[in-house]
Amino acid sequence: MTGAATGLALRCRCGALTGRLDPARGSRLVCYCKDCRAYARHLGDDVANVVLDDHGGTALFQTTPDRITIDTGAEHLAALRLGPKGLLRWHTACCRTPVANTLFSPGLRFAGVPQSLIAEGKDRLGPVICLNAVDQADPPLGRKGYGVARAGAAVLLRHLRARLSGQGGGPFRDDGGRPVAEPRVLTLAERRAAEGAVP
Ligand SMILES: [Zn+2]
Numbered sequence: 001m002t003g004a005a006t007g008l009a010l011r012c013r014c015g016a017l018t019g020r021l022d023p024a025r026g027s028r029l030v031c032y033c034k035d036c037r038a039y040a041r042h043l044g045d046d047v048a049n050v051v052l053d054d055h056g057g058t059a060l061f062q063t064t065p066d067r068i069t070i071d072t073g074a075e076h077l078a079a080l081r082l083g084p085k086g087l088l089r090w091h092t093a094c095c096r097t098p099v100a101n102t103l104f105s106p107g108l109r110f111a112g113v114p115q116s117l118i119a120e121g122k123d124r125l126g127p128v129i130c131l132n133a134v135d136q137a138d139p140p141l142g143r144k145g146y147g148v149a150r151a152g153a154a155v156l157l158r159h160l161r162a163r164l165s166g167q168g169g170g171p172f173r174d175d176g177g178r179p180v181a182e183p184r185v186l187t188l189a190e191r192r193a194a195e196g197a198v199p
């Protein structure tokens with residue numbers, strides 16, 4: 001029992017997928033990396049407009065997969081990878097809403113949830129502890145990044161705690177640790193198009 005029953009409401013843009021996020025353990029950060037931006041652009045301009053801020057940053061809540069519960073529409077989960085070594089970028093097939101980024105290997109308990117998925121209660125997520133990859137912000141952010149080491153340490157600590165308490169891959173893995181949907185790797189052409197679409 002993770003307390004997700006009382007968590008923040010999650011909802012995709014069309015409402016078919018709903019769920020809850022337990023905000024008790026996690027960190028807020030904004031990621032300005034090119035990959036997160038290319039991903040949002042690949043899903044579509046309508047998605048990027050919702051997910052990306054004025055500098056191409058994605059606001060994320062990093063936690064462990066077991067803190068996420070899907071109540072309806074789990075069958076809409078789909079996974080993309082920007083390249084053969086990329087993160088599993090979970091989104092909905094119904095309306096292309098980003099749901100969470102996890103690692104390909106089931107070993108490390110990690111999930112980065114785009115805050116655009118959170119329907120209400122974002123004020124309960126705590127302060128932003130990290131601005132990541134500000135050198136890749138577009139247009140430039142005009143300030144220094146911070147908190148990368150702290151965010152990384154928090155990821156590791158949460159992973160260890162989740163592993164010790166027997167938590168697994170949450171709604172993204174079956175009992176055998178396999179992804180619940182077959183991840184699709186973008187072709188080079190698709191990836192280039194997504195990067196080229198970055199203004
Ligand atoms: Zn949807």
Ligand SMILES: [Zn+2]
Nearest residue numbers: 031032033036
């Ligand atoms: Zn990123």
